[in-house]
Amino acid sequence: xxxxxxxxxxxxxxxxTGVVRIFQEHGDDIERRxxxxxxxxxxxxxxxxxxxxxxxxxxxxxxxxxxxxxxxxLDLVVELVGGTTVAADVAIAALVAGKGVVTxxxxxxxHRGDELYALxxxxxxxxxxxxxxxxxxxxxxxxxxxxxxxxxxxVHGIVNGTCNYVLxxxxxxxxxxxxxxxxxxxxxxAEADPTFDVDGTDSAHKLVILVGLALGVRCRLGDFPVExxxxxxxxxxxxxxxxxxxxxxxxxARRTAAGIVxxxxxxxxxxxGVLAGVGGAMNAVEVHGAMSGPTLYYGAGAGxxxxxxxxxxxxxxxxxSRRLGAxxxxxxxxxxxxxxxxxxxxxxxxxxxxxxxxxxxxxxxAAALVAGLAQRGVALASLERTPEAIVAxxxxxxxxxxxxxxxxxxxxxxxxxxxxxxxxx
Amino acid sequence: xxxxxxxxxxxxxxxxTGVVRIFQEHGDDIERRxxxxxxxxxxxxxxxxxxxxxxxxxxxxxxxxxxxxxxxxLDLVVELVGGTTVAADVAIAALVAGKGVVTxxxxxxxHRGDELYALxxxxxxxxxxxxxxxxxxxxxxxxxxxxxxxxxxxVHGIVNGTCNYVLxxxxxxxxxxxxxxxxxxxxxxAEADPTFDVDGTDSAHKLVILVGLALGVRCRLGDFPVExxxxxxxxxxxxxxxxxxxxxxxxxARRTAAGIVxxxxxxxxxxxGVLAGVGGAMNAVEVHGAMSGPTLYYGAGAGxxxxxxxxxxxxxxxxxSRRLGAxxxxxxxxxxxxxxxxxxxxxxxxxxxxxxxxxxxxxxxAAALVAGLAQRGVALASLERTPEAIVAxxxxxxxxxxxxxxxxxxxxxxxxxxxxxxxxx
Numbered sequence: 001x002x003x004x005x006x007x008x009x010x011x012x013x014x015x016x017t018g019v020v021r022i023f024q025e026h027g028d029d030i031e032r033r034x035x036x037x038x039x040x041x042x043x044x045x046x047x048x049x050x051x052x053x054x055x056x057x058x059x060x061x062x063x064x065x066x067x068x069x070x071x072x073x074l075d076l077v078v079e080l081v082g083g084t085t086v087a088a089d090v091a092i093a094a095l096v097a098g099k100g101v102v103t104x105x106x107x108x109x110x111h112r113g114d115e116l117y118a119l120x121x122x123x124x125x126x127x128x129x130x131x132x133x134x135x136x137x138x139x140x141x142x143x144x145x146x147x148x149x150x151x152x153x154x155v156h157g158i159v160n161g162t163c164n165y166v167l168x169x170x171x172x173x174x175x176x177x178x179x180x181x182x183x184x185x186x187x188x189x190a191e192a193d194p195t196f197d198v199d200g201t202d203s204a205h206k207l208v209i210l211v212g213l214a215l216g217v218r219c220r221l222g223d224f225p226v227e228x229x230x231x232x233x234x235x236x237x238x239x240x241x242x243x244x245x246x247x248x249x250x251x252x253a254r255r256t257a258a259g260i261v262x263x264x265x266x267x268x269x270x271x272x273g274v275l276a277g278v279g280g281a282m283n284a285v286e287v288h289g290a291m292s293g294p295t296l297y298y299g300a301g302a303g304x305x306x307x308x309x310x311x312x313x314x315x316x317x318x319x320x321s322r323r324l325g326a327x328x329x330x331x332x333x334x335x336x337x338x339x340x341x342x343x344x345x346x347x348x349x350x351x352x353x354x355x356x357x358x359x360x361x362x363x364x365x366a367a368a369l370v371a372g373l374a375q376r377g378v379a380l381a382s383l384e385r386t387p388e389a390i391v392a393x394x395x396x397x398x399x400x401x402x403x404x405x406x407x408x409x410x411x412x413x414x415x416x417x418x419x420x421x422x423x424x425x
Numbered sequence: 426x427x428x429x430x431x432x433x434x435x436x437x438x439x440x441x442t443g444v445v446r447i448f449q450e451h452g453d454d455i456e457r458r459x460x461x462x463x464x465x466x467x468x469x470x471x472x473x474x475x476x477x478x479x480x481x482x483x484x485x486x487x488x489x490x491x492x493x494x495x496x497x498x499l500d501l502v503v504e505l506v507g508g509t510t511v512a513a514d515v516a517i518a519a520l521v522a523g524k525g526v527v528t529x530x531x532x533x534x535x536h537r538g539d540e541l542y543a544l545x546x547x548x549x550x551x552x553x554x555x556x557x558x559x560x561x562x563x564x565x566x567x568x569x570x571x572x573x574x575x576x577x578x579x580v581h582g583i584v585n586g587t588c589n590y591v592l593x594x595x596x597x598x599x600x601x602x603x604x605x606x607x608x609x610x611x612x613x614x615a616e617a618d619p620t621f622d623v624d625g626t627d628s629a630h631k632l633v634i635l636v637g638l639a640l641g642v643r644c645r646l647g648d649f650p651v652e653x654x655x656x657x658x659x660x661x662x663x664x665x666x667x668x669x670x671x672x673x674x675x676x677x678a679r680r681t682a683a684g685i686v687x688x689x690x691x692x693x694x695x696x697x698g699v700l701a702g703v704g705g706a707m708n709a710v711e712v713h714g715a716m717s718g719p720t721l722y723y724g725a726g727a728g729x730x731x732x733x734x735x736x737x738x739x740x741x742x743x744x745x746s747r748r749l750g751a752x753x754x755x756x757x758x759x760x761x762x763x764x765x766x767x768x769x770x771x772x773x774x775x776x777x778x779x780x781x782x783x784x785x786x787x788x789x790x791a792a793a794l795v796a797g798l799a800q801r802g803v804a805l806a807s808l809e810r811t812p813e814a815i816v817a818x819x820x821x822x823x824x825x826x827x828x829x830x831x832x833x834x835x836x837x838x839x840x841x842x843x844x845x846x847x848x849x850x
Contacts, residue, residue, distance in 0.1 A: 022574055022716060032641070033573055035761035130571065136717040138571020146555065146563020148458055149447055149737035216457070274723060277702050291447060292561040292734040295724030298699060305716035312574035326751030336460035 004037035005319045008068045008099075010090050011080035012045035012052060015104055015131070018308030019078060020054045030316060038319050044068040069093040075322055076315055079103040084111050095119040095127065100318040100327070102311055104131035110205035110221055113212075117332045126327050128314035133206040134159055136306035137299040138313070139285045143213040144334035150289035154254040155214040156267075156422065159206045161281035161301040162197040163229045163249040165189040167266075168279045171237050171246065177230065189281050199228035200249065200264040207251040207264055211343075212333040214287065215253055215260055223343050224253075224262035231415050232266050236356055239384060239391045240268050245354070245421060246276040252422070259344030268354055268421045347400030352381065352421040355392045355402060357409075359385065366390045372409045376401040393421065429462035430744045433493045433524075435515050436505035437470035437477060440529055440556070443733030444503060445479045455741060463744050469493040494518040500747055501740055504528040509536050520544040520552065525743040525752070527736055529556035535630035535646055538637075542757045551752050553739035558631045559584055561731035562724040563738070564710045568638040569759035575714035579679040580639040581692075581847065584631045586706035586726040587622040588654045588674040590614040592691075593704045596662050596671065602655065614706050624653035625674065625689040632676040632689055636768075637758040639712065640678055640685055648768050649678075649687035656840050657691050661781055664809060664816045665693050670779075670846060671701040677847070684769030693779055693846045772825030777806065777846040780817045780827060782834075784810065791815045797834045801826040818846065 007023075009016055023030075023040040031037045044062040062068050069077060069090060077094035079101060081087040087108045094101045096119065103109070109116070109132055120127045130140050134157070143152070158164050162184060169180035181198065184190035196202050204226045211219045229249050237247055245268040253262040269275045274296050278284040283301025288294050300306035321329050355373070357365050366383065369390055373380065379395040394402065399418065406416045432448075434441055448455075448465040456462045469487040487493050494502060494515060502519035504526060506512040512533045519526045520541065528534070534541070534557055545552045555565050559582070568577070583589050587609060594605040606623065609615035621627050629651045636644045654674050662672055670693040678687040694700045699721050703709040708726025713719050725731035746754050780798070782790050791808065794815055798805065804820040819827065824843065831841045 018716070026574060026576055026716075029576055029641075030574060032762050033760045035756075136572075136714075137720055138567045141566060141571045142563045145742055146566045146738055147561075147734060148741045149451060149455060150734045151451055151454055216454075274702060277699060289561075289734060291443070291451075291730035293725045293728075293731055295562055295722070297720070297722060299720030300718045303718075306718055309572060309575045309714065309717040313571055316573045317570055320754050321751065324749070324751040324754055326746065326749040326754060329745050329749055329751060329754075331460075335458045337457050 004039045005075045005322060006039050006041040006073050007076045007078065007315055008042040008044070008071060008074040009040060009078045009080065010044045010065045010068055011082065012043060012047070013080060013082065014304045015307045015311065016045070016080040017052045017054055018304035019080070019311050021305065022308050022312045024054065034316060034319060036323065038315060042068050042071050042074060065090045066093070069097055069099070074099055076100040076102065076318055078311060078315065079105060084108050088112055091116055091127070092119060095123050095125055098123050098125050100126045100322060102128050102314040102318065104129065104307055104311055106132040106202065106205035106209060110208040113209070114218070120332065121328065124327055126318050126321060127332055128318055130314050131307045131310035133209050134283045134285055134297065135299065135301040135303065136309050137283060137285065137297045137301070138310065139297040140209070140213055142295070142297055143287065144330055147287065147289055147292055147295070148334065150292045152214040152287060152289050154288040155210050155252070155285060156275065157206065157210060157251045157285040158248055158275060158278050159251050159283055159285065159301060160197055160203045160249060161283055162190045162194055164278065164283070165281040166198070167229060167232065167247055167249065170232070170234065171241070174234065176234055177232060198230055200226040203249060203251040203264040207253065207262060210251065211253045211260070211262055212338060215255065216335050216339055217260055217343070218338045218340055219262065219343055224264070225346050226264040227266065229266055231417055233417065235386055235389045235391070236417055236419070239386065240354065243393065244271050245269065246271050247419065248275060250422065256344060256349060258348055259341065261344050261346050261349045263346050266419050268419050270423055347403065348398055350396045350398055352396055352423070353394045353399065353402055354419045354421055355394065356389050356417040357406070358415070359387065359389050368409050372405040373402065376405040378402055378405060429464045430500045430747060431464050431466040431498050432501045432503065432740055433467040433469070433496055433499040434465060434503045434505065435469045435490045435493055436507065437468060437472070438505060438507065439729045440732045440736065441470070441505040442477045442479055443729035444505070444736050446730065447733050447737045449479065459741060459744060461748065463740060467493050467496050467499060490515045494522055494524070499524055501525040501527065501743055503736060503740065504530060509533050513537055516541055516552070517544060520548050520550055523548050523550050525551045525747060527553045527739040527743065529554065529732055529736055531557040531627065531630035531634060535633040538634070539643070545757065546753065549752055551743050551746060552757055553743055555739050556732045556735035558634050559708045559710055559722065560724065560726040560728065561734050562708060562710070562722045562726070563735065564722040565634070565638055567720070567722055568712065569755055572712065572714055572717055572720070573759065575717045577639040577712060577714050579713040580635050580677070580710060581700065582631065582635060582676045582708070582710040583673055583700060583703050584676050584708055584710065584726060585622050585628045585674060586708055587615045587619055589703065589708070590706040591623070592654060592657065592672055592674065595657070595659065596666070599659065601659055602657060623655055625651040628674060628676040628689045632678065632687060635676065636678045636685070636687055637763060640680065641760050641764055642685055642768070643763045643765050644687065644768055649689070650771050651689045652691065654691055656842055658842065660811055660814045660816070661842055661844070664811065665779065668818065669696050670694065671696050672844065673700060675847065681769060681774060683773060684766065686769050686771050686774045688771050691844050693844050695848060772828065773823055775821045775823055777821055777848070778819045778824065778827055779844045779846055780819065781814050781842040782831070783840070784812065784814050793834050797830040798827065801830040803827055803830060
């Protein structure tokens with residue numbers, strides 16, 4: 001039997017516990033696939049007492065990450081600490097020690113990915129992060145290798161299960177945002193503090209990774225607009241439904257004549273399309289290639305075991321490369337060179353839009369909306385009045401013009417809503 | 426600049442022409458990803474005269490595959506000849522010469538895959554075939570690496586675009602099989618001789634590959650039942666619709682208590698599920714993992730450019746491995762060892778079923794059907810009479826009992842139909 005490769009795990013939270021379970025329950029299958037054993041050898045967590053339903057017998061145990069990343073017997077280290085401070089320390093120390101690193105930490109990658117990728121190259125090792133986008137779905141692999149010969153034109157992802165669950169509930173139950181979020185928290189689909197999920201930050205972290213992998217361009221948080229689901233109203237969902245559309249929080253990036261445009265925003269997609277069919281807490285990423293056309297990748301975007309499958313599968317890939325001396329086989333973002341062109345101005349991007357202003361307030365909001373949009377050269381496609389709101393849809397127009405029109409209206413109603421209609425994502 | 430790796434292409438048909446186009450249009454992108462050039466250097470086809478819309482200038486050209494597979498400058502060979510005779514000769518000669526081989530030929534793999542995989546190992550080279558199942562969709566990669574740490578419980582694929590197009594048309598246009606097949610031929614979604622598509626053979630070739638990759642078991646054509654779409658009637662589609670179900674030709678394999686059960690058969694899936702939403706000529710594979718849960722992979726299952734994307738992406742993977750001396754990194758079917766347990770008897774597999782017999786003929790076919798099924802211990806869930814047919818659905822029952830009941834009925838009507846209802850594929 002060939003020698004084992006050894007894994008260290010830092011962080012025994014939800015995903016970390018899943019990783020332990022997979023090693024315990026699928027260890028033989030993993031060895032059958034690899035042709036050599038991959039062993040979990042060392043586990044580090046501040047809290048080694050809480051019963052997480054898995055036995056820690058037989059592992060070296062540490063309360064601090066330092067003895068683990070310095071353990072000379074380890075070949076690979078899994079960082080599942082979360083956050084961007086200690087997590088960065090763990091990843092950096094492991095890479096500097098020449099160990100392969102697997103992480104599910106999208107925030108860490110969005111903020112400090114470039115640094116980690118450079119360290120991995122410098123120290124002749126690998127960093128892998130399939131679990132960071134779309135949980136169990138091997139969509140990063142699809143972009144990095146499966147579609148590597150194509151030129152990707154666009155990527156549209158439902159990559160936050162909390163938001164998708166809340167939006168699905170709002171439509172199915174006809175209830176407002178706050179009530180659906182509360183139910184999501186009760187059922188464990190949303191954290192006690194769901195801010196980074198519902199405000200789009202988590203999706204933005206993932207979009208930074210997708211833009212690099214799919215479009216070969218380096219981008220950063222702050223380079224593109226980010227909007228969450230907090231202002232999506234029952235009226236939006238109801239009127240969208242009558243128009244054959246459904247609200248989804250999309251992390252999107254597209255090549256346009258002006259350059260690559262990226263955003264995280266509530267977006268309207270056709271009910272008959274595949275993205276509209278992604279309900280509840282599930283995730284999906286639709287990719288449009290110049291030659292491959294549309295492909296879609298669907299599955300559980302979160303959860304202990306689904307996410308752990310992505311982590312341990314990454315460990316297997318790194319183990320194979322290490323065993324063959326083929327470290328660095330595929331660069332983390334799929335290209336030896338990334339472009340530094342930056343992103344185009346999302347406000348200049350053209351598209352059909354859905355515009356809603358509240359009906360309350362002084363004057364005739366419908367007339368004001370029509371006049372305001374006309375003044376910015378935005379042509380209407382439809383106009384509808386509900387008891388609460390005026391809803392217009394536009395012909396293809398720049399988002400910036402629509403935003404300017406709403407800003408110039410004396411009384412645009414509280415919280416006007418603008419959503420792109422993405423007919424062929 | 427690092428030295429180029431050189432590719433030879435045998436077969437300038439639809440996919441081969443797509444491969445040439447990708448090299449010509451995406452060559453720079455491919456080099457940017459790889460860090461070294463991957464060049465198409467040599468093309469072989471009996472017919473080098475027909476204008477296929479791509480220039481062959483600058484390539485070495487041969488009318489026979491032999492000079493190509495012996496070309497010492499080539500590192501990788503693409504086999505796109507089709508069939509299982511010359512194609513096998515090409516693949517074998519290339520592997521024996523130590524070249525990496527990429528093919529889209531599912532028939533070749535289903536019939537002689539084991540021989541090719543063994544030759545690749547023996548000669549220290551690789552064979553790759555992402556394009557053989559699901560065209561452009563990188564689902565084999567997902568099974569081989571992305572979900573490698575999981576234990577796959579089932580795989581259900583819509584892997585023949587011709588059949589899916591015909592079934593979609595039958596439902597949308599309300600027309601019979603023959604008319605829809607004729608339209609598919611006119612529009613290029615079906616071959617002039619569509620036999621191997623509509624009778625399930627093509628899906629069966631793909632299922633052999635999926636069973637190996639997803640379930641780690643070696644199987645052969647003839648090990649599982651194969652049925653095409655020729656006997657699906659408008660009544661089947663209409664009644665299924667009223668039951669909230671849709672007919673799809675599924676290539677399926679599942680772990681059951683008795684072992685792995687595989688089949689290619691028209692199957693009923695819930696209209697609300699993701700597989701039901703796969704329309705027209707598109708393909709999709711749904712995978713159910715013990716820990717990852719359901720994941721789905723969707724995209725174009727055929728076509729020149731989409732299929733060529735899978736072929737050239739495979740070439741890139743093999744080129745990377747060759748460059749690093751990491752040939753054989755992942756075994757062709759994802760495991761160093763495959764099980765030789767064989768498949769369980771599909772007739773013994775339990776499930777809800779849809780049973781249709783024609784209403785014409787002597788006696789009372791409804792009474793005969795009910796009595797016949799009862800005699801074999803099959804409990805009914807519903808019974809419906811249409812002008813043309815009697816349709817029953819059953820409680821979970823063995824397929825073998827249902828088939829036996831129909832065979833024993835004196836007048837089961839012409840062409841009785843039995844389809845499994847797969848509620849949670």
